[in-house]
Amino acid sequence: MHSTETNSKATNDDVAALIARSNRLGSDPKNTNYAGGNTSAKGTDLDPVTGEEVELLWVKGSGGDLGTLQPKGLAALRLDRLRALEGVYPGVEHEDEMVAAFDYCLHGKGGAAPSIDTAMHALVEQPHVDHLHPDAGIAIATAADGEELTRRIYGEQVVWVPWRRPGFQLGLDIRDIQRANPGAIGCVLGGHGITAWGSTSDEAEANSLWIIRTAEAFLAEHGSAEPFGAPLEGFGPLPEAERRERAAQLAAHVRGIASLDRPMVGHFTDADVVLDFLAHDAHPRLAALGTSCPDHFLRTKVKPLVLDLPADAPLERAVERLRELHQAYRADYAAYYDAHATDDSPAMRGADPAIVLVPGVGMFSFGKDKQTARVAGEFYINAINVMRGAESVSTYTPISDAEKFRIEYWSLEEAKLQRMPKPRSHAGRVALITGAASGIGKAIATRLAADGACVVIADLELEKAQAAAAELGSTDVAIGVQCDVTKAEQVQAAVDATVLAFGGVDLVVNNAGLSLSRSLLETSEADWDLQHDVMAKGSFLVSRAAARALIDQGMGGDIVYISSKNAVFAGPNNIAYSATKADQAHQVRLLAAELGQHGVRVNGINPDGVVRGSGIFAGGWGASRAEVYGVKEEELGKYYAGRTLLGLEVLPENVANAVSVLTGPDLSHTTGLHVPVDSGVAAAFLR
Known part of the structure; x- marks a missing residue:
């Protein structure tokens, strides 16, 4: 021994x-x-x-x-x-x-x-x-x-x-x-x-x-040189810029299709292997055969949904056809389930596709979170490679649908799914937050990511946005994008980046802002315009671009405005800031009335005096307000707390908590609400 x-x-x-x-x-x-x-x-x-x-x-x-x-x-x-x-x-x-x-x-x-x-x-x-x-x-x-x-x-x-x-x-x-x-x-x-x-x-x-x-x-x-057959006229890849634009236009529609049974997070790729597969005439036959390796189809479903239109088809027709194909796909999947299910089979888990292929554009893949969606796409690329190899020397012949069903609805697989932990409150949701590289926005991004959401941090400076995103985890959790909210094209680019990264968007937080603390006579026309461009116009541009995607998805959603107690409270030397906050507050009411028919909730939060971690206060606003109130700048937070009913300083995390609650499942029937997060400022009570 x-x-x-x-x-x-x-x-x-x-x-x-x-x-x-x-x-x-x-x-x-x-x-x-x-x-x-x-x-x-x-x-x-x-x-x-x-x-x-x-x-x-x-x-x-x-x-x-x-x-x-x-x-x-x-x-x-x-x-x-x-x-x-x-x-x-x-x-x-x-x-x-x-x-x-x-x-x-x-x-x-x-x-x-x-x-x-x-x-x-x-x-x-x-x-x-x-x-x-x-x-x-x-x-x-x-x-x-x-x-x-x-x-x-x-x-x-x-x-x-x-x-x-x-x-x-x-x-x-x-x-x-x-x-x-x-x-x-x-x-x-x-x-x-x-x-x-x-x-x-x-x-x-x-x-x-x-x-x-x-x-x-x-x-x-x-292997043969053309295992996928002859090129299909009109099905070749669109030029890259045009391809990405079309993908962004389709993404929300496709996510809505993949999320009829339950909300899904998406992933997009226009990898050459996908575009080449879809550009040849064997792809409809091969895609219909489905994948074979159990690891593949457990994540990709037995077969994908394939758009059967050329790459340059009008957008409206492509969307219409995708919806028609979706209905056919669901019927086909239900027939597959009914043909092979036995009395002790688990219930059908959903009939929506996990893979959607768009010729000339690329592949959208879906899962319960970003990693699952990304891996599903990687697995379908594996499947394409398998088909190429098999077809190049023989005929691709995957296992039968009956055997696929025995794997997909295996009692052991079902038991594994049942052991999965309960999803967090915002799992499967995609959040876009403006001005989120610091302060309140960063706290909101951190909280929503902890709640299970995928997060897009938009900020004026790309490096800061990307650094803040990296603190939250990998690109499966958060990404950073550059966005000047006063420019419509940059706002649209941020929304496009969101839907391409995560499939769509569910939750938008209008948080970007700045403040100039000046009296009426000291406030210039340029000051007024800058203040309103960033917050009033910027919020409008972000809400408008996001609303298009929310409506295209058909999944409802949330828009939240980080307004201020100044929207209802009249303070000295603050006309431009307070006026634009009042503008934002009324945008909440107007959009709640307009977007409710689409299941989109619009609510606002009115903080007061969030000094710690605030980019606005650090940029000179704090010094100005301290001078107005006759206190030292380092004591401003204490001063604000002292004038409240609760006597507590408001922190960025307090605002983030309110966003989490407002957009979570417990307030699903609430819209048009303004939530004060000010520790109790009686003069700002809503009435």
């Missing part, structure tokens, strides 16, 4: 090698898609009860990503107990029951939950196993003559395994094929992907890469 110290070192080495191999394989999209595939290693550790060595399997757990895998993402299981499950295996009709049995094979506490592929890794009689979803490998796996191609490409080194849904029986199938072919280094799984193995971690990785690169080389050498 090894000493505890020696055995622990061996265990750590095994795990470290597995993690390093997984990260290398998973970081290259040619090898596998995001969160796709799994890897494993077998080794020994000491049983803490008996002190004896036991054989273990470390395998990537359910839901993890190979490229970013860490030790905590592994499941550690007793190999002897896993293999003993064969003796109690009730047969393929009941193999889902085996997943629960994995819990009785775990070694210690912690780690990830074992995935459905655990049996494959345990039953293969090699110490190191990789299961991957490379585009080139799936191209062979989905070819009509995939088995023959596998023999032609690999000889006896790689063996064909007919399609079987992942599970215990697939593990037994691969184990038996491995035993019957002792010289094989791996297999091609029909309709699915590849599995490779080796006696060492390095050998398994080398075998995986050899299988993938050999498939790539074969397709490159023997």
